Amino acid sequence: MTAPSTIATKFLPAKDQLGLVAVGFSGGQCKSGVDAAPSALIESGLLTDIQETLEYTLYHDGIVHGYAKHLPAPGTDLPLHVAGAKAPMINPISVSNVTHTLCDQVYEHASKGRLVLTLGGDHSIAIGSVSGTAKAIRERHNSEMALIWVDAHADINTPESSGSGNIHGMPVSFLTGITKAPKENPNIFGWIKDEHKVNPSNIVYIGLRDVDIPEKKILKDHGIRAFSMHDIDRYGIGKVMDMALDHINCGPGQEGMPIHLSFDVDALDPYVAPSTGTPVRGGLTLREGDFICEVIHETGYLVAMDLVEVNPALSGDGPESIGAKETIRAGCSLVRCALGECLLDRYCVTDIHNIRLFSAI
Numbered sequence: 124m125t126a127p128s129t130i131a132t133k134f135l136p137a138k139d140q141l142g143l144v145a146v147g148f149s150g151g152q153c154k155s156g157v158d159a160a161p162s163a164l165i166e167s168g169l170l171t172d173i174q175e176t177l178e179y180t181l182y183h184d185g186i187v188h189g190y191a192k193h194l195p196a197p198g199t200d201l202p203l204h205v206a207g208a209k210a211p212m213i214n215p216i217s218v219s220n221v222t223h224t225l226c227d228q229v230y231e232h233a234s235k236g237r238l239v240l241t242l243g244g245d246h247s248i249a250i251g252s253v254s255g256t257a258k259a260i261r262e263r264h265n266s267e268m269a270l271i272w273v274d275a276h277a278d279i280n281t282p283e284s285s286g287s288g289n290i291h292g293m294p295v296s297f298l299t300g301i302t303k304a305p306k307e308n309p310n311i312f313g314w315i316k317d318e319h320k321v322n323p324s325n326i327v328y329i330g331l332r333d334v335d336i337p338e339k340k341i342l343k344d345h346g347i348r349a350f351s352m353h354d355i356d357r358y359g360i361g362k363v364m365d366m367a368l369d370h371i372n373c374g375p376g377q378e379g380m381p382i383h384l385s386f387d388v389d390a391l392d393p394y395v396a397p398s399t400g401t402p403v404r405g406g407l408t409l410r411e412g413d414f415i416c417e418v419i420h421e422t423g424y425l426v427a428m429d430l431v432e433v434n435p436a437l438s439g440d441g442p443e444s445i446g447a448k449e450t451i452r453a454g455c456s457l458v459r460c461a462l463g464e465c466l467l468d469r470y471c472v473t474d475i476h477n478i479r480l481f482s483a484i
């Protein structure tokens with residue numbers, strides 16, 4: 124057995140402080156209902172668990188943001204035709220404005236050393252949450268940040284490569300700088316500067332199984348590390364997580380870097396999380412999803428998490444359906460695991476491979 128390690132203390136957010144931003148936004152895709160997710164998650168008791176069971180001090184303005192002030196007048200946010208694109212970008216001004224505001228909100232929490240939880244909303248909002256965290260981490264720690272993207276999809280289309288024009292399929296291309304503000308309207312995502320960006324070599328995908336052909340090329344060209352469902356079947360989730368953390372230098376004894384976890388609920392199998400806009404069969408079991416979150420918590424490097432794409436209006440019989448309830452329950456479970464549930468002692472990182480002080484109880 125190795126001696127207790129002191130890893131992770133360098134970047135730890137204040138141990139018990141959690142900043143929450145509830146983002147009721149659905150403009151990154153075309154199905155309504157995903158904007159109702161934060162309220163549904165909160166109503167099912169997530170914040171009580173975070174405060175009472177997990178003992179975090181919660182910083183939350185009590186608002187589910189719809190960003191009405193930041194949205195252009197109805198009918199004016201026209202699809203943007205980008206040269207060479209298969210489909211026009213949908214709601215470009217709305218998504219750019221909302222994510223810019225969200226970036227500032229997340230930055231506010233992260234720059235005070237709080238762990239930041241962003242409840243979406245569709246996955247386009249990660250443009251705001253990840254950029255806000257990245258900026259705060261650069262300022263606080265003079266460090267780059269890792270991004271773990273758990274999803275059935277790679278969400279790395281450019282406006283040119285996207286077949287749908289939905290921006291929730293593009294956030295990673297903007298966050299890495301692979302896509303710049305479009306020439307046709309440089310204001311759209313023109314606010315994204317180097318300080319907001321994530322280095323492609325610090326990104327790890329987990330759970331992929333529906334990647335568009337141009338996205339495969341982008342992943343390859345930029346050498347981005349990705350673990351598909353095939354890899355999870357082959358190696359098991361334990362080994363995949365070891366390899367994922369090793370890639371971002373966050374494994375046992377490694378120097379480490381702060382981690383932003385962006386969790387799209389459609390990474391889970393539709394059996395467990397049917398209420399989502401773009402479900403894909405053959406996904407993660409709930410335990411695999413929870414395990415991913417637990418392992419990331421265990422590193423001590425987690426500084427921010429997004430939970431996105433829960434859409435209570437989808438799956439058969441609407442918001443009250445069993446499917447919607449199950450999806451919300453699964454989403455809450457993922458968040459609690461990332462915040463330290465099931466572990467005997469939060470942040471008690473000893474030797475995460477030998478001593479296993481905190482196996483699940």
Ligand SMILES: NC(=[NH2+])NCCC[C@H](N)C(=O)O
Pocket residue numbers: 245246247276278280285286287288289291292293335387389400401432
């Ligand atoms: N966040 C998501 N659920 N993204 C789904 C993206 C689907 C498809 N690749 C697209 O670009 O439109």
Ligand SMILES: [Mn+2]
Pocket residue numbers: 274275276387389390401432
């Ligand atoms: Mn997805």
Ligand SMILES: [Mn+2]
Pocket residue numbers: 246274276278291387432
């Ligand atoms: Mn996604």
